[in-house]
Amino acid sequence: MRYSQYCNEKIGQRGHLWQGRFYSCPLDGVHLYMAMRYVERNPVRARIVExxxxxxxxSAASHVRGIDNPILSIAAIDDWDKYLDITEEEEEEGKWGQHPIFRRKNRVLSPFSRITFIISAILIDYSSLFLRLRISGHTC
Structure with missing residues (x-):
């Protein structure tokens, strides 16, 4: 018997071992930085580091030291050290990762963002599709 089958039988579950563990959904700028703070503070919450x-x-060290990378600009946050260094009480107040709307959107992979972000993402996607069709010689 495979290990995942053994574990599933033991705890009365079905599916692969890590099923349902990770979710993803598109985030706009505001929610992206909230998610970054939530993720980058995980080792602090777990008491691994102070x-x-x-x-x-x-990537928190790079952000605090001001080292930019081509994937994500750190310019949106003025003081990363202050942004990441919040008290547990402040974190409890802003427990956005546990918010029911966020959880539900993650389960169905729907965007967690403002409607303008969603519309612009759709338009960008359609314009890139149209461009690819024109380059390949197809017409709509």
Missing amino acids: KAEDYTWS
């Missing part, structure tokens, strides 16, 4: 930037496997 400050998010001290965790070796996190």
Whole structure:
């Protein structure tokens, strides 16, 4: 018997071992930075480190030191050190990751963003499709 089948039988579950563990959904700018803070503070919440930037496997140190990368600009947050260094009480107040709307949207992979972001993403997607069709010689 495979290990996942063994575990499933033991706890009365079905599916592959990590099923339902990870979710993804499109995020607009505001929600993206909230998600980054939530993720980068995980080692602090787990009591692995005292400050998010001290965790070796996190991008928090780069953000605090002002090291930009081509994938995501750090310019949207003025002071990353202050942004990441919040108290547990402040974090409890802003527990957006546990918010029912966020959980529901993650389960169905729907965007967690303003309607303008969703519309612009759809328009960009359609315009790139149209461009690919024109380049390949097809017409709509």
